[in-house]
Amino acid sequence: MVAGRGAGLLRSATSSGRATFLELFFDLAFVVALTRVSQRFADLGSDTGWALVAGLGRTLLLFLALWLIWSHTVWITSRYEPERSVIQAVVVGTMFAALVMAVTLPRAMEERALPFTVAYLMVMVVRPLVVAAALRGHPRRLVPFRLAIWAAVAAPLWLVGALGPDGLRLPLWAAALAVDYLAWTLGWPLPWLGAAAVGRWRIAGEHLAERHQQMFLVALGESIMIIALAFSGVDYAAGRAAAFGVAFTTSALLWRIYFYRAGLLLTEALDRARMPGQLGAASGRTHALLVLSVLVTAVGYELVIAQPYGPPRPTWLLFVVGGPVLFLVARLRLEYEIFGRVSRSGMIGLVVLLLVPAALVRWSPMVGLSVVAGVLALVALLDALRSRQQPPEDIASPIGRETPGNRGSEA
Structure with missing residues (x-):
């Protein structure tokens, strides 16, 4: 009793x-x-x-x-x-x-x-x-x-x-x-x-996935707020207006790349997993990286909008390029957690972003932000082309599968 x-x-089976x-x-x-x-x-x-x-x-x-x-x-x-x-x-x-x-x-x-x-x-x-x-x-x-x-x-x-x-x-x-x-x-x-072991917990997989998606959107909302505050807090100039537009486009591309298939199917993947706690724990670590990447990228927005054509500073690349690099790393990890593979488009974008800092160090911050937006647009475009050429990919997560070797009571 x-x-x-x-x-x-x-939580019961009938809980929302x-x-x-x-x-x-x-x-x-x-x-x-x-x-x-x-x-x-x-x-x-x-x-x-x-x-x-x-x-x-x-x-x-x-x-x-x-x-x-x-x-x-x-x-x-x-x-x-x-x-x-x-x-x-x-x-x-x-x-x-x-x-x-x-x-x-x-x-x-x-x-x-x-x-x-x-x-x-x-x-x-x-x-x-x-x-x-x-x-x-x-x-x-x-x-x-x-x-x-x-x-x-x-x-x-x-x-x-x-x-x-x-x-x-x-x-x-x-x-x-x-x-x-x-x-x-x-x-x-x-x-x-x-x-x-958290991996053996019985949890509401749909709820956990939705909460991770919501926190990623909260981070994106934070980046939008930084864009608006940075632009409204300085004198109007054509260069700052251009940086404002490129920064917003970059955030929109982060949203698109995240939710294209992998982010959108996270709920279904956790719902299907025999051990949702195991997949949920892995997804939680991935979303920590995703949220952190958006915050770092947003700092780059603020720096570029303030001085779009100012003198180049190598440390700025840590935010302008480093944030998107961390995002693509986390996004590739999320793809693996959902599909058991990583996409060529994400790998191409990651390699390009890792190579460009050496060239961008001599250019103005605005050039760096524009190059980053272009690379992310390429990743989103390749994803869109792939979706037209192939049928939608089904979930094949290698995480959270119960095998005879890991059966056990749930704590």
Whole structure:
């Protein structure tokens, strides 16, 4: 009977796979967070050498901490019934913590390190204990207990990093974040209890896919906002107007390339997978790269719109070209997860973008952005031509297939 009461918290076969309005409301906090991440990236536009590397490392760490919070929340609402009051309270509480992290993020590596850390640990340590208590003796309560214990192990590194010398903050937080991600990858193993492999979890595959697609669109929306703000915040000039148009075209091409077949079929692939948790975990890592690539690309928009024909700066290519390169790498990975292969068009675009920086370093930022848009347009065109010449390709994901060697009970 006790387990039965706890079982009511789990998603049933009749539960809707669509994201709830509360979850879309929850994403608003991450709109703010992604804006702050982009701001930190943009502040590195004039840095070089070690200052650039250190700045990129700090910003990437903060992004990965935010992504872990978002990802864990998505898995909670894919595994448990999002209409239950306790789950809704968990989502709202997480949203507030994420908002605190977002507003402290610009100075999270400086004087606002402690509130950033406290908000993060409240989600990582307290939230799983709340879920475990709500499960009321159900066997799956051990999973959130595992999460809480592993998060508590990493907590001293977060707190010492926040309270200690500024020079130790980055290495300590990097070590703490590595523990948190490693624990997730291994299934939070504990002595005598073993691990709770995420790949074996029963989840709402349709819901998880939709949430990943929505976060990619949120990132694209962030890029559109940056384009608009960058153009409206400077004096009008024909060159800036041209950069504004090319930047918007680039974002539209990112949308087209992502959703052409692979991104569009993610929902169906997760729905068909015998082990959707395994494919969902792989897809989550891929979408972290996709979202990051859009943020980096958006920083390139801002730099180019501000000075489209300014002096060439090699570090700008890190954003103008590096963002689209990361996007194509992640997009090829997504194709493999859905179809078990990668497309020629994506490979061609990736190779071209890897070769052009040596030539673009002598040209103005506007030329670099235009070349990137041209390469992405070529990828989209080759995809469109391929779709006309061949019938639509069916899903053939090599991930999430259950074999006799990996059968087992679901945690």
